[in-house]
Amino acid sequence: MIILDYQDRRPLYEQITEKFRMLILKGALPPGEKLPSVRQMAMELSINPNTIQRAYMELEQEGLIYPVKGKGNFVAEASRIVKKRRDEFELELSQLVCRGKDMGITEEEIMKIVSEKYQEVSK
Amino acid sequence: MIILDYQDRRPLYEQITEKFRMLILKGALPPGEKLPSVRQMAMELSINPNTIQRAYMELEQEGLIYPVKGKGNFVAEASRIVKKRRDEFELELSQLVCRGKDMGITEEEIMKIVSEKYQEVSK
DNA sequence: ATAAGTGTATTAAAACAATTAATACACTTG
DNA sequence: CAAGTGTATTAATTGTTTTAATACACTTAT
Numbered sequence: 001m002i003i004l005d006y007q008d009r010r011p012l013y014e015q016i017t018e019k020f021r022m023l024i025l026k027g028a029l030p031p032g033e034k035l036p037s038v039r040q041m042a043m044e045l046s047i048n049p050n051t052i053q054r055a056y057m058e059l060e061q062e063g064l065i066y067p068v069k070g071k072g073n074f075v076a077e078a079s080r081i082v083k084k085r086r087d088e089f090e091l092e093l094s095q096l097v098c099r100g101k102d103m104g105i106t107e108e109e110i111m112k113i114v115s116e117k118y119q120e121v122s123k
Numbered sequence: 124m125i126i127l128d129y130q131d132r133r134p135l136y137e138q139i140t141e142k143f144r145m146l147i148l149k150g151a152l153p154p155g156e157k158l159p160s161v162r163q164m165a166m167e168l169s170i171n172p173n174t175i176q177r178a179y180m181e182l183e184q185e186g187l188i189y190p191v192k193g194k195g196n197f198v199a200e201a202s203r204i205v206k207k208r209r210d211e212f213e214l215e216l217s218q219l220v221c222r223g224k225d226m227g228i229t230e231e232e233i234m235k236i237v238s239e240k241y242q243e244v245s246k
Numbered sequence: 247a248t249a250a251g252t253g254t255a256t257t258a259a260a261a262c263a264a265t266t267a268a269t270a271c272a273c274t275t276g
Numbered sequence: 277c278a279a280g281t282g283t284a285t286t287a288a289t290t291g292t293t294t295t296a297a298t299a300c301a302c303t304t305a306t
Contacts, residue, residue: 011294037252048296053254070252070303089223090236096219097240100212107241111234113213117220118230134265160281171267176283193274193281 001036004045012047016055024064024075035065035073124159127168135170139178147187147198158188158196 002019004012023029035041038056042049056073059065063084067073100110125142127135146152158164161179165172179196182188186207190196223233 013294038254039252049253050297051295054294056253067253068303069254069301072252085226086228089219089226089228093219093223093233093236094240096212096216097237100216101241103208103212105209105212107238110216110237110241113216114220114233114237115230117217118224118233136265161283162281172282173268174266177265179282190282191274192272192283195281 002041002045004047012045013051013054013058016041016052017058020055020059021062021064024059024081029075031075031077033075035075037072125164125168127170135168136174136177136181139164139168139175140181143178143182144185144187147182147204152198154198154200156198158198160195 002016004015008015020029020035029035035056036044038049038052041052045052056065056067060067060073063081064076065073066076097110125139127138131138143152143158152158158179159167161172161175164175168175179188179190183190183196186204187199188196189199220233
């Protein structure tokens with residue numbers, strides 16, 4: 001299911017986090033699905049269970065999964081995931097707007113940037 | 124002119140950078156003004172000249188000062204500083220808008236957040 | 247109840263990155 | 277050319293991150 005790349009400069013837990021994040025966001029792992037246990041996953045990859053735990057903790061922070069003691073880790077509901085991501089986006093945008101305001105940038109200028117960037121065609 | 128705080132967990136060069144940044148942005152150090160030389164500053168603070176050099180490099184990256192070999196470091200023109208800061212703001216905002224678009228957030232939703240945050244009264 | 251599964255917490259070792267210093271080089275001016 | 281200036285290279289130190297070792301706690305099935 002997952003392959004580690006020891007050439008990759010990124011830490012192991014980050015490689016694991018990224019791959020599960022993709023699988024969940026793409027829908028390959030549907031809400032409610034159980035993830036491999038930290039021990040089973042650690043066995044498969046021949047690393048320490050704590051490294052899997054670290055990866056799962058990251059995913060939990062992002063609201064993508066939730067743990068149940070003694071049972072396992074499960075993919076969160078799609079609606080929860082979307083909400084969490086939107087909340088984070090809103091927070092970042094708010095902070096940025098605040099910064100811009102302090103710099104003396106007008107609301108109209110900000111709106112113009114948003115509009116132009118949004119209209120831009122993307123591949 | 125500057126006092127180091129060894130209780131402060133932040134690195135020395137960061138403390139120095141921050142204080143000069145404030146002095147420049149507040150206008151206490153006007154455009155064209157010469158900063159203390161790296162050696163003079165290092166003597167005063169009893170640290171290595173390279174640490175001052177590091178601080179000055181940060182300020183240069185931010186567009187706040189510019190160096191002249193054999194002469195010294197000088198405060199940049201106000202118009203340049205403003206432009207640099209705006210360009211950076213615009214880049215960050217663009218990237219954030221792009222991210223939001225990918226998440227499926229509409230232009231109207233973004234506009235709403237910007238508007239609401241901008242109107243907010245600040246102390 | 248107990249065994250075998252699960253997540254969690256603590257601690258420490260190892261690897262890595264950031265910070266500061268030592269030192270030498272290069273440019274500018276008088 | 278001497279004394280000022282910024283700059284580059286290297287290395288020692290310090291701090292942080294990453295991973296592992298190990299023990300604890302909860303859940304379920306038998």
